[in-house]
Amino acid sequence: MHWLVEWLRDALLWQLVPVVVVENVVLHVVAIGLGEVASRRFAHRRVSEPAPPTTRLELTIVCATLLMNSVTTLAAVLLWRHGIVRVRWDPTAWAVVDTFLLLLVMDGAMYALHRVAHLPWVYPWLHQPHHEYDKPRPLTLLILNPLENLAFGLLILVVLAAYPFHVVAVGVFFVFNIVSGIVGHLGVEPLPDWWVRTPVVMNVTGGSFHARHHQDVTANFGFYTIIWDRVFGTLRKDYASRFGRLPEESTAPRDSRPE
Ligand SMILES: [Zn+2]
Numbered sequence: 193m194h195w196l197v198e199w200l201r202d203a204l205l206w207q208l209v210p211v212v213v214v215e216n217v218v219l220h221v222v223a224i225g226l227g228e229v230a231s232r233r234f235a236h237r238r239v240s241e242p243a244p245p246t247t248r249l250e251l252t253i254v255c256a257t258l259l260m261n262s263v264t265t266l267a268a269v270l271l272w273r274h275g276i277v278r279v280r281w282d283p284t285a286w287a288v289v290d291t292f293l294l295l296l297v298m299d300g301a302m303y304a305l306h307r308v309a310h311l312p313w314v315y316p317w318l319h320q321p322h323h324e325y326d327k328p329r330p331l332t333l334l335i336l337n338p339l340e341n342l343a344f345g346l347l348i349l350v351v352l353a354a355y356p357f358h359v360v361a362v363g364v365f366f367v368f369n370i371v372s373g374i375v376g377h378l379g380v381e382p383l384p385d386w387w388v389r390t391p392v393v394m395n396v397t398g399g400s401f402h403a404r405h406h407q408d409v410t411a412n413f414g415f416y417t418i419i420w421d422r423v424f425g426t427l428r429k430d431y432a433s434r435f436g437r438l439p440e441e442s443t444a445p446r447d448s449r450p451e
């Protein structure tokens with residue numbers, strides 16, 4: 193680990209750029225591959241209709257998204273070098289506290305950002321391309337307008353610059369972020385039915401929650417938890433009763449009127 197930190201601190205830009213791009217590509221290829229395996233494994237628990245064949249346009253957008261993700265990663269490393277983004281290394285219980293803090297802060301901030309993305313004067317040019325895919329698959333996670341991807345990148349950089357989170361918290365957050373994103377776009381529900389009846393864990397999202405957002409763009413705006421949707425009344429009323437099941441009504445996307 194120590195050698196990696198030293199390398200990140202000392203590497204020249206031309207050495208850093210290809211490593212960051214390859215790291216992003218490998219990470220997402222592995223995550224999407226595992227997501228495809230999970231989609232097949234839990235095919236008996238479909239929460240959205242199967243996605244049509246992948247198009248060349250989708251693959252082009254995915255490449256652009258991976259490049260934008262690499263820009264964010266590179267910016268994080270450079271900001272860390274300049275002392276603007278700081279992380280703590282002390283081996284204390286703060287690692288656990290910081291992990292929950294970072295996940296909760298980002299969950300709330302991303303809920304707010306997602307609500308903004310659905311405002312009528314923002315949605316058509318920023319977020320609608322993601323919603324063209326009402327039958328999500330793992331790859332759909334990366335079908336993003338470069339600007340909304342940039343907004344998410346800026347958000348995480350601002351949060352990381354605002355407070356020196358423990359290095360474990362930052363690592364866990366990035367793993368949880370990609371796992372949660374893939375699970376939300378599986379098109380199947382890998383979690384058991386008792387999940388939505390069990391206190392505490394019932395607030396953590398699975399495959400059903402975000403699939404419903406692709407089918408009904410007026411509800412389910414959260415990412416990691418359903419807490420903010422509960423607070424602001426945007427949780428689908430049938431979320432628990434249709435957990436792990438296809439929606440009863442048509443899966444055609446509705447228009448983007450905010451609540
Ligand atoms: Zn989505």
Ligand SMILES: [Zn+2]
Pocket residue numbers: 306310319323405409
């Ligand atoms: Zn949305």
